[in-house]
Amino acid sequence: MENYFLDNTDRQILTYLTEDARLSLKVLSGKIGLSSPSTAERIRRLEERGIIEGYGARVNLPAVGYGMQALVRVKPLPGMLHKVEKMIQAMPECIECDKVTGEDCFVMRLAFHSIGQLDDLLDGLADYAQSNTSIVKSSPVKRRLPPL
Structure with a gap:
């Protein structure tokens, strides 16, 4: 994986998705202050770079x-x-x-x-x-x- 600088928005996205990967794009966008298309694009780039490797459920x-x-x-x-x-x-x-x-x-x-x-x-x-x-x-x- 290449080195990738994370700005504050990327950090927020990672933090919120780690806490709840089921957050809707609309809710996540509202939390970070971006439009849904901009948030989706950032998530796509984080996935393409291998920073987000996947999504899953925490099982008790x-x-x-x-x-x-x-x-x-x-x-x-x-x-x-x-x-x-x-x-x-x-x-x-x-x-x-x-x-x-x-x-x-x-x-x-x-x-x-x-x-x-x-x-x-x-x-x-x-x-x-x-x-x-x-x-x-x-x-x-x-x-x-x-x-x-």
Whole structure:
């Protein structure tokens, strides 16, 4: 992605759409003080430049049966990095994963129904990687944009 200077209007658009991606063009235009066609054009340019990658719903995981989450640090055994990465990518309960520096190679976030299910998920990795698991008690800061 090329470097792109964000002016105050672009920052406002990103902030409002991050808070509520379902805002109508009319409402968003009113909030930022532009016409609907001008707002639509700015959104189109943000999308074309890859700054806006998509739109989605935030789902309450406990409301759909995933009452538990864990952060798992994963350190593949020698020669197993790519295999472990593919295993993590194929794990539907892995809702987020980062490849990191340091002693571990991956930090993943798992959503699951029970400790038994967590054991099953981690048992699948045990022959290929070491893991260290922390159960999430709460999330005082949800994913958000940094200052723009």
